[in-house]
Amino acid sequence: MKDTWLNIIKGDRTSFLKLYDTFYTPLFHYGMTIRRDRELVKESLHILFCELWERHERLPQTKVDPKFYLFTWLKRIIIRQVEIPHSQIEDLLHEPAEESIEAQSIAIEQVMDMHERLQRALNKLTKKQRRYIQWRFFEERSYEEIAELDNASVRTVYNVIYEALKRMRGDIAILHAIILIFSK
Amino acid sequence: MLDPTVEKLISDHSFVNYCLSKSAEDSTFWDRWLEQNPEHREVTDKARQMVLLLVDQPTEDEFQIERTRLLNHITAFNEQHKPRVRRLWKAAVAAATILLVGAISYQVWMHRQDSQLANTSNIDWVAQHVPDKKMMHVALADGTTVKLFPGSNFSYPAAFQDSIREVKLDGGGFFEVKHNAEKPFIIHTDELAVRVMGTSFNMQAYATDNQTKVALFNGKVLIEHQGKQQTLSPGQAFVWDKKSQSAQVESFDVAQERQVSNGLVVFEHASYEEVARQLTRKYGVKWQSDIAVQIQFSGTIHQESLEDVLNHLTYTTDYRFTLQQDTVRVQQN
Numbered sequence: 001m002k003d004t005w006l007n008i009i010k011g012d013r014t015s016f017l018k019l020y021d022t023f024y025t026p027l028f029h030y031g032m033t034i035r036r037d038r039e040l041v042k043e044s045l046h047i048l049f050c051e052l053w054e055r056h057e058r059l060p061q062t063k064v065d066p067k068f069y070l071f072t073w074l075k076r077i078i079i080r081q082v083e084i085p086h087s088q089i090e091d092l093l094h095e096p097a098e099e100s101i102e103a104q105s106i107a108i109e110q111v112m113d114m115h116e117r118l119q120r121a122l123n124k125l126t127k128k129q130r131r132y133i134q135w136r137f138f139e140e141r142s143y144e145e146i147a148e149l150d151n152a153s154v155r156t157v158y159n160v161i162y163e164a165l166k167r168m169r170g171d172i173a174i175l176h177a178i179i180l181i182f183s184k
Numbered sequence: 185m186l187d188p189t190v191e192k193l194i195s196d197h198s199f200v201n202y203c204l205s206k207s208a209e210d211s212t213f214w215d216r217w218l219e220q221n222p223e224h225r226e227v228t229d230k231a232r233q234m235v236l237l238l239v240d241q242p243t244e245d246e247f248q249i250e251r252t253r254l255l256n257h258i259t260a261f262n263e264q265h266k267p268r269v270r271r272l273w274k275a276a277v278a279a280a281t282i283l284l285v286g287a288i289s290y291q292v293w294m295h296r297q298d299s300q301l302a303n304t305s306n307i308d309w310v311a312q313h314v315p316d317k318k319m320m321h322v323a324l325a326d327g328t329t330v331k332l333f334p335g336s337n338f339s340y341p342a343a344f345q346d347s348i349r350e351v352k353l354d355g356g357g358f359f360e361v362k363h364n365a366e367k368p369f370i371i372h373t374d375e376l377a378v379r380v381m382g383t384s385f386n387m388q389a390y391a392t393d394n395q396t397k398v399a400l401f402n403g404k405v406l407i408e409h410q411g412k413q414q415t416l417s418p419g420q421a422f423v424w425d426k427k428s429q430s431a432q433v434e435s436f437d438v439a440q441e442r443q444v445s446n447g448l449v450v451f452e453h454a455s456y457e458e459v460a461r462q463l464t465r466k467y468g469v470k471w472q473s474d475i476a477v478q479i480q481f482s483g484t485i486h487q488e489s490l491e492d493v494l495n496h497l498t499y500t501t502d503y504r505f506t507l508q509q510d511t512v513r514v515q516q517n
Contacts, residue, residue, distance in 0.1 A: 013258070020254065025242060032240035039318050042242075042250055046257075046321075053258045118237065137238035140204075143197060158195060165191035 005066040008052075009059050016056070020049055023067060026115040027074055030108070034078050044077045051077075071108045121171035129164035136161055185217075188224050193231035194238075203235040252310045252342050257323040264327055308342040314355065316468035319447070324351075327362035328369065331445050335390065335465035356388035358445035363403075376409040376424065385416075386444050392461060396424040399441045440484075449485045456514075463493065469507070473514035477503055 001022075007015035024045065031041035048070070052059070060069075122130055135141045135149065143161075147154045185192065193199045201207045202214040218225060242250075314320045314336045322330045324340055326349055332338055336355020344350075349369040361369045363382025371378040373389040375396065383403025389396040398407060399421040407414045407422050409431060416422055421436045440450065449462050456477040463469065467490045479501045485493055494505040494512065504515045 016258075017255075020251065024247060024250075028242045029237070029240045036240070038242075038246075039315055039320075042246065043318075043320065046250060046254060049254050050257050050261075054261060114237065118241075133238070134241075134243060137235070138241045138243045140239060162191055162195045165194050169191065 001066055005059075006061065008056050009061065011056055016053060019066075019070075023070055026111050027070060029115060030071055030111045031074055031078055033111075034075055035082060040078065040081060044074060044081055047077050047081075048074050067112070068105055068108060071111075072104065117171050121168040124171075125164050125167060129160055129167070132157060132160050133164050188227055188231075190227060190231045190234060193228065194235055199231065200235055203232045204239065249310060249312065253312070253322060256325045256342075259325045260323050260327045263325075307345070309339045309352075310342055312338045312340075314338070316465050319445075324349075324362075326364060326367070326369075329360045331358040333357055333388070333445070333465070353387065353389055354391045356386070356390065356444075358384070358386050360384045361403075375426075376407055379406040379408060381405065386441055388444075390461075394426050394458065396426070398422045399436050401438065401442070443486065447486060451481050451483055451485075453480045453482055455479070459497070460512075463490070463512075467493075468510070470511045471514065472511050475514075475516055477514050479503065 001019075004015045004018055008019060027045055027048075028041055031044060032038070035041065052070075052073075122133070125133065132146060132150075135146045136143075141149075143154045143157050146152075146157045150157070185196070198207075198210040199214060201210040205211060214228075218228060312320065312322055312332065314332045314334055316334050318334055320332045322332060322338065322340070324330070325344055328349075330338065333356035336353065336357060338355065338357065339352040341350070344367065347367065349364075349367050350372065351370070352372045354373065359371070359380070361380045361383050365381075369380040369382075371380065371387065373396065374391050376389075378387065378398055381404045383400065383405060385398060385400040385402075385405060387398045389398075398405065398416065400416040400418055402418055405416050407416065409422075409424065414422055414431070414433060416433065419435055419438060420433055421441075422431065422433055424431045440448065444450070447466065449466060451459060451462070454462075456479050459479070459481050460471045463485075464471070466485070469490065479497075481497065481501065483496070483500075488496075490507065494507060497503070497505045498517075502517050504517050506513050506515075
């Protein structure tokens with residue numbers, strides 16, 4: 001990824017898109033852990049990559065892994081985007097203080113790891129199982145909606161999703177250990 | 185639930201609602217269930233974390249739409265930052281050809297009687313939906329920028345054709361169209377087409393609204409409507425009233441209209457339906473009333489909280505507007 005980064009600084013569009021395709025999903029997930037608002041996260045990611053391209057000549061020739069740069073930049077954009085209505089000021093007072101750099105980089109590594117494991121788990125599913133899981137969870141559709149979409153009975157949809165989750169169980173178990181550390 | 189496992193819990197519709205705090209009823213149920221079955225807390229925690237992980241993923245459609253939006257932005261950015269000499273040369277050619285092309289394209293325009301799109305069967309359209317409560321910036325490949333208003337649907341081609349730039353709008357937006365005399369820019373709505381000659385303006389053309397409005401700040405636009413053409417000059421607005429089927433050109437308050445793209449909503453003798461529609465877009469609420477509500481509301485709303493707005497409506501009308509969760513209830517006073 002370091003070569004990709006150096007090529008982006010030179011203005012190589014292909015490398016830029018490679019970075020986008022590699023990190024979009026994990027960054028999206030990370031953004032959602034900061035604020036669960038899909039539109040806000042999408043808009044923030046758009047701003048992140050626009051700014052990245054507009055400043056590509058002036059990006060630091062970083063020695064650390066460029067992904068840390070992306071994650072922390074995204075976090076800043078999200079926080080910048082969120083205006084605080086008066087009623088929420090009190091909530092903010094109870095929010096934990098800014099984490100240390102070490103804590104942040106551990107969190108980032110964990111998001112990447114989770115992303116890879118989830119992809120692996122999803123890849124083990126049949127096409128149908130994967131489609132149903134995406135409808136049910138990524139798009140938050142109900143069983144009834146999926147049944148209608150796919151011309152199937154609600155019972156079938158339920159069974160396919162249940163079997164898919166069971167099949168993902170191995171990877172899920174490892175995932176949990178990580179998520180639990182992460183959310184502490 | 186007997187012998188809950190992670191997959192049993194996650195497959196349960198009401199459990200997922202509980203994890204996402206979607207329904208008060210489900211939350212109460214699962215909180216109580218956990219209290220009564222503390223031995224299942226660990227497996228519940230695991231299932232809950234897994235649900236949150238799964239819903240935090242972008243869908244394939246979202247990814248593709250966002251990717252196209254970004255690609256358009258960087259193409260437009262690169263276009264604007266080409267070496268200077270070439271840009272100046274281009275501008276000179278554009279200036280020289282503008283009159284000629286203007287005359288020719290007017291002819292072409294006259295031949296296209298209706299406001300239908302040109303042959304677009306082989307174009308990849310990108311559909312951008314803006315949810316209530318949000319504004320969204322879109323940059324098109326030609327350098328044109330649009331700030332879309334809440335609740336809008338905007339479609340544009342992934343790449344513009346050679347001779348024309350056409351987009352579709354059901355909703356509102358603040359447009360800053362990049363001037364290119366060789367490639368006219370046309371916005372299509374259900375009922376009319378706006379032909380733009382490099383310019384900035386506000387446009388509100390929601391299919392569900394009674395009024396369609398184009399308010400011009402700079403430049404020039406030509407509006408094609410029911411087989412007639414109407415040119416606008418800066419400071420003029422074209423207003424089409426669907427009920428009375430009448431079109432009007434009027435002057436408008438420029439400073440106020442500029443604030444519309446920052447969330448200002450203006451009401452003039454607005455009916456209950458119109459007020460509800462506009463406030464739904466701005467605040468994302470639902471409406472409920474058991475009676476026919478007859479009001480004529482005038483006023484502007486900008487940064488006020490929904491609560492303030494509802495209080496104001498209550499004071500100035502014969503009805504009581506109260507917020508219950510995400511629904512506004514309207515009752516006779």
